[in-house]
Amino acid sequence: MEKRKTVQELQTEVDEYISQFKEGYFSPLAMLxxxxxxxxxxxxxxxxxxxxxxxxxxxxxxxxxxxxxxxxFVLICFANSLGIDLEKTHDSVMHKFTTRDKDRWTRIEDEGGSINEDN
Known part of the structure; x- marks a missing residue:
């Protein structure tokens, strides 16, 4: 079974690939x-x-x-070109969803008839 890569390993792998070429990463506008x-x-x-x-x-x-x-691949290139750590960014986004947006969606366990107190 092949070992799964972390996001950091993916970013490193893409960076090593792109670093082989003189052109390097495209500009942010070209990347977009x-x-x-x-x-x-x-x-x-x-x-x-x-x-x-x-x-x-x-x-x-x-x-x-x-x-x-x-x-x-392009997303990783974009993040690498701007020095963005996607693992940290992911953790920040997940924190936002689990705190600020924690009651935004109907949880599966709530479908059994229980009523959210916000309703």
Missing amino acids: ARMTEELGELAREVNHYHGEKPKKDSEDENTVAEELGDML
């Missing part, structure tokens, strides 16, 4: 454009597999997983 392009490709795949627009026979057989992988 690239991420937008990848998001469009992801949207297209989701629409093909889960929406109303089937693929044409002439179109490549990409998958949602492949497009998510491309998005992840």
Whole structure:
């Protein structure tokens, strides 16, 4: 079984890959454009597999997983280029969701008929 990588290991792996090339990371604006392009490709795949627009026979057989992988790579490149530690950022976001937004959504255990006191 292959060892799973931490987010920090992913960021290091991408940085080692990009560091091989003189060009290095793209500028933040170019990175954002690239991420937008990848998001469009992801949207297209989701629409093909889960929406109303089937693929044409002439179109490549990409998958949602492949497009998510491309998005992840560009996101890591973006974070690395700006010196952002995605593990710390993730922890900060999760703290926000578990504190500020803790009562925003209906918990599965609350569906049994119990009423939130905020309602």
